[in-house]
Amino acid sequence: MSLSKTIGFISGINECVNLFQWATSALSTLHSRWSGTQQQKLQGELLQLQSSLQRLRDTLPANYDLIDRAEWRIHEHCVANLLPNIKDAVYNADDLLDEFRWYEQKVALESNANQSPFMDFFNNMIQGSFNKVNDIMERLDNISSQLERMGLHETPQRFDKSLRPGTSSFPNERKIFGRDKELKKVMELLSVPINLTRACYKRKRNSSTADASMSTSEKSRISCFSVLPIVGIGGVGKTTLAQHICNHPQVKSHFDLIIWTCVSDDFDATRLIKEAIQSSSGKEATTDNLNCLQLGLSNIVNNKRFLIILDDVWDDALKENGQCWERLCLPLENGLQGSMVLVTTRSSKVADGVSTMDPFTLDGLKDDIFWDFFKLCAFGSQSSNNDPDLEDIGRGILPKLKGSPLAAKTLGRLLRMNLQIPYWNNILLSELWDLKQEETDILPALRLSYMYLPFHLKRCFSFCAVYPKDHKFEKNILAEIWVAEGFVESDGGFPILDIGHRYFEDLVSRSFFQKVRGTYVIHDLMHDMAQLVSKHECFTIKELSDFQKVPRNVCHLMILDSRNFDCSNLLSLCEHTKLRTLLCEKSLISNITLASVMDRWCSELRHIRVFSCVSLKEIPMSIGNLKHLRYLRISKKCPFHCLPPEICWLYKLKFLYAIKCALESLPSDFSKLINLQTYESVGFAYYRMKNLLVVAGNDRNVRLMKNLNQFCGDLDIYPRGFSKDLAIEIDLKNKKDLRRLTLNWLFSSCKNNEIVLQVLQPPTNLKCLEVAGYGGEYLPCWSNNGSISVFPSLTDLAISSCEKLSSLDHFLQADYMPVLERISIRECANVTSLQTERFGEFSCLGDFTVSNCPKLFHNSGSLSVPTLKNLELRNSGILLSNIECSSLTSLSFKCVHMTAIPIQLLSDCQPSMAS
Template sequence: MGLSKAIGVISGINECVNLFQWARSAISSLHSRWSGSEEQNLQDHVLHLQSGLERLRDTLPAVYDLINGAEWRCHEHCVAELLPKLKDAVYDADDLLDEFRWYEMKLQVEGNASQSPFIDFFDTVFQGSYNKLNDVQERLDRLSSQLEKMGLRQVTQRFDRSVRPETSSLPNETKIFGRDEVMKQVMGLLNVPTISKRKRARSPVNTSTRASPSNQVGNESRISSLAVLPIVGIGGVGKTTLAQHICSHQRVKSHFELIIWICVSDDFDVKRLTKEVIQSCPGKEATTDNLDSLQRALSNHVNNKRFLIVLDDMWDDALKENGQRWKTFCAPFKRVKDGSMILVTTRCPKVTEGVRTMEPVKLEGLKDDVFWNFFKLCVFGSESSNNDPELEHIGRTILPKLKGSPLAAKTLGRMLRMDLQAPHWNVILESELWELRQEETDILPALRLSYMYLPFYLKQCFSFCAVYPKDYKFEKKYLAEIWVAEGFVEHQGDVPVQDIGHQYFEELVTRSFFQKVRDRYVIHDLLHDMAQKVSEDDCFILRNKSDFDKVPKNVRHLYVLPSSDFDNTNLLSLCKYRKLRTLFCKKQLGKKTGSVMDHWCTELQRMRVISCASTNEVPDSIGKLKHLRYLEISRACPFKSIPSTFCGLYNLQIFNAAKCKLEGLPSEFAKLISLQKLVLDGFQYCSGLSFPKEFNAAEGEQGIRLIRLLKNLNQYCGHLVIRNIGMLSKDQAAEAELKNKKCLDELTLDWSCWASRSSHYYQISQHNEIEVLQVLRPPISLKHLSLSLSRCLPLNLEHVLCPDYVPAIKKIRIADCEMLVSVATERFRDLNFLEELENWSIAIPYFLEIVGCGKLSTLDNLLTQEYLPAIKKIEVRACPRLNWQRGFVFPSSLQRLELNDSGDISPCVPSCLQNLTSLVSLKMIECQGLTSIPGDIWRSSLASLEELDIWCCPDLVSIGGAEAVAKIKYVDICDCPNLDEAEEIMNRNR
């Protein structure tokens, strides 16, 4: 639970205003159905319902603050008992609101004309949900009041000392296990001599991170900054114990004149810490509360001593205020004696990066052989296994669960030595670590501190991961989609919500809650146990048949592993968990899968996320899941269609059935107004992504099937590419119904007829090609049109560029249209007329590109002010047969012009450049017949020019001299052998 969830709920309440206005209006319009008193009674009910939701809006922010405070004190029994109940009430409030929002979207989709939303609203929401709303509000009020009486409204978000006791430099254990090498490493980094002071071993510290010695004091030197060495690792791995044994080592005590131990914990108060450092100096007292006086005193106390300061258990509040807290604390150590050091222990990689001056020491779990000896010590009080082979066998089986963690070994060791009998040990062996009752200083409470220090928006994301089994390989993109569907990700302006989910994931990675393994991520087993503990009322994993009796009654998220010892009857029993929001079912359901799915969709109507291995059908009852945002079917399934009721899933964001070969989508599929991603076999649609989505008609039946899927996917936006359109018949092309894709911005039609037609089961005649182009007509909102019609029969642009469907076009690209003979400029005249008639604000087009049209001989007066009044960029390349007409002038709006291997342009230069006052870029490449350009053009018509490229123009002899182009910022002239001015121009330009 987090503040972002509260914001989402409140915004949802505000969105329902239209729904209530519509309900009141609908009651009035249907007044003939009721008497006057009945109508007034209905109007009163609607007002009361709206008032109740507004009250909920005002209540929820305070409730979330209360939950935040309560989580810091959940180790108290009474708080731990009430907190799940309060969270449950908030979940119910969110579910209730989400149902209202669904009706709001239904109204948006179906409009006011239909009475069915109104009738459904009263039948399924109003009559039953009015009392439900009161019940939720009363529960929130009652539980909040009880927690407030415990002082949780003003709770300080700090670690309780009973959970994280204060540490000192004295070791609790006389012996440290398995740390000889790391001890040696750390002492080397601390510059502790290996034998004596005379034969001192220098540490392998990166000298670039240390200041050079200066200000000689006797035989010693001073340094201008203090070296900081972090020891980093997860909670309970032994960082503090390692630091204690280092401080207690005789060589370390001999090397440093002063060793100071400070237990920082989560309160990095500079004044407090400075006082503690002073008071740790022999015979010194902190006699003032003035920070300046304290820091000056500290600077004097440590000035002539080689010291070691250990800052144990630092958290990232040390880096708050843009790192100023840490910098302020370090201020007294600006010029200290050489060899002085700070040793930091932390579980936060962020702290490590923020304070270190050398590479950190990363502490991992103990190795197996050493860990077994330590474990035996924790259990039996010695490294003997008590000579009981059965207990030793059970102990060795338990050991892998602990992942080398010394604190985990102590936790389990305490539990095991309570009863040195095999039955007791087997109970512990068969239990999950998170299920075992633990003391406040055991491993899970210790790890829970890491969780508590997360921001609220990350807590709910991480705790949700407890629903996945251990060692699950997470993909960032996939998990972010699930978090969004669950409502855990807060919108931030125009940033795509999936991107924000990715940011959340990366934050958890930097805090070591996820570890990268190749291209995926895992959660450390002990952190997974901790996640299961903090979410034990919400998340559950079904591993075998016996687990069905352990499911929490108000469980929200379930994961079903593919066990063989339960069947569909067990899966049907899940229907009793009516508050379920998430169901991951990895077990294949067999021939009766449709029945199981039907029961789930009928009974579990609060579901937001469903991921199942397979199903032989998508049942009609799927339409009852008003809250559903994410539906995944991970394996190939036999069904070829989905029911029309599917189109009522107005909240659905992602439908992923990557191995399912649907042959079509329901006619009302466009009603899925929240749909962001659709993945089917060979077909992927992602809303808002700019990469081109390609469909290839040359793939036979598969290609035709995919193009057919476009028919009812009218949400399609971005860039759509259809390749090998020459393989389509007119009727097949018409099935795409491109004209209805009102969100489509860019369309590429690629003829690609080089493919062998004999490989296709349709024999398409040449006269059909133009008909195919005409039925692939894009929507009137299209911004960019790209045509690649190689080896198509001779045609004019008028065959595809029709005035009634491109009024908003900004860019036209005509590439590799080998048989194109005319661009049919009258079409552009018509378009300009239509634009003016309909008062469109965008003139056509902004960008015209004609590339590789080998037979194109004329532009038919196209490149003029009359036809292209708002054109900004023109490229004409690889059209060698063009016959440029004499005397035409490019439009004055033009900003970029490229003429490349485009016929004999000598008649039109310089006259065609006379009007280009807006031109900033001019490229003339392989322009045959171009002989000269008068110098006055650069100073008058082309005064705005910033970039000039002239390449491979063999007949060019003059462009007006170096002085004429001197003001142009970038000039590049090459392979113009007869242009004597080129060298002087290039030298001046450099």
């Protein structure tokens, strides 16, 4: 298990330790409710529960690692049976720990107000919870012991050779179907002459031989050979194409030396060079000394035009920052011009990493050619004399196979076993992942790609099996859901959503997602593979009969829209209490009975972390039961205009989307959603750590802002047309985590500007303030309960386009904003007073800009700021009698009246002086 995942669990336990300390303290303050014996008993239960959770913390990382190892041996029946059990037990442990974290947050938010958090904690968690922990521990110990007895504790994470047998240069297929164009194209890329007469080719070959006999100084040589990757998903025919290229007569004639090496998932330069030497010389290399082996291979390829085929290269070729690949390539530098390395790989990341020319992408077989190949696999013949009814069924099966030769062989083998219409119809109606397959068939072949993923990417990709085939994925939505599910691991200071985006791009580079016309999809065969590896965890309900097929401990469920689904069908899902994801494409708004479904789900499916629905009649009060919920999305218009207060109990909620819902207000306790990253409703969007825009005069948006006090990013408000009451609704001063505030009136001429600005008092922790287009004559002096320093953290102040503003003297005071670093005053045509001689009291001021303020004038003005580094005075009438700024490094002025500017100052600063 990764270190970051382990740290996550330890952090969770540490939170619970804090919770137990609080519980012990609360117990002592409530001693009057229990006798001494009862209190002592409760104290013992608390200690026992804490100890059990500590043990759970120590066990979980090893069990996650055991799951990863078990997936490498899923082809073994006994391991396959135990794998869903250990996953279920680990999920139970994770949910229990997560519930304790929820209580920790509840205590932090509410314990000072009343004693109810402790009573909730006592009633729901302490009584009997240590038995839950012990039950989970016992189950985990039992399953992990069984897996370890099977050797899972020492299983190397490498392909079983029975799953991926080695390949050779000899073609498995005598004839290659439908690849004539591809064969010709690859030969062209290899610079193999095509369609030359035998005589012409003989002359060309003789010329090449003559070149090889020249002296070293005369030979045409290269310092670097060319590398051509053939890239495509498993089973598409990369190896078969490479084999036929390797054995093509013109290829054999063109190259002096052809070497075939099967790489697989063990990219070891020493092994590969030894195999290359043995392949070319027929003699086994007995040494393991890398230098000796490299010299040996260098001698073999010297003065030769070679073709080396590296079949089935995986991501480990790029390990050690590409040094492994370099060790293999170094001995090949002495080949003649035109030498080539042909690489077959499933990974576009590998293709991009090793190629010296554009990779060649191999897609599935096309149309009639694929049909001929499929008939050969299913009937043993391409003849038209096959049973026409079976051929009709076969044509119905064909689209499932997406042109994959290996998929055609897989289904063809199954179909040839029984040439009866009912049997063929059963296969037609079955999902490919439902069919029993041999280890060399298409899904086991594709499963190798999955097995080779890092554990965090396995979780992310297998989750995608919950979506139907041909689903169009949006990177941001899927990354948010992965974050909500807990699949994304924190990585230093990087935003966790950015890490989720990186996971997505990584899966794209490994061909698990394909970009098609601007959107992302999963290849149908890869989707079948995803369903295979997640068959106990993910399920999609498409039709009525699917309700009976839902796995007992399903974690992730999607319900597609269907008129055949009624209330009773949807309520039957309440028995699947392990659900973590519920994606409902059916509207729950059509009638009262159907609308009640959501209430039951929220009451009984209490481990949900991700819920998405197209539309609801209302969000029920029971939503507060979903303590684990991180992601809530309603994608279409709904009739409700407010959220229930109980939604504020969802302390872990990160993403809340009601995109087409015209909400008019947020609950008063909405700021308790301290983990909220994103909120969207009609005309209103909140993104934590990003800008928030409030449209001028929009009452609904202002009221939505009122209780959004957890906002901690940059806020732009356009108060044009605001009334005093509307400004009060914003409750700006209580948005204590606000970082940057812009108040922009857009040159409003409203008479109540001064009153509105007085009410729009910024929070005291503000760092940056900008006032633009304000129509008042003075800026207000906001009070702070008698304290002088109203803005102790303000570093940036910008005032612009305030045409009626006449003076800033009473506002620009050092005791009012003591750590101010930057002041900018622009386009304030009527400002006449600025007490620059007091600017020295700003002990942190480094930048001062005045621009286009023509009336600004002071007879005895001086500027003495020891900390000032940058001074800009443009198109303003300010008259300074003296400038004493010892730290000044930049001075810029234009058309200003200034006196007594020291010549040395001008020399030191090298000011920009305009005409």
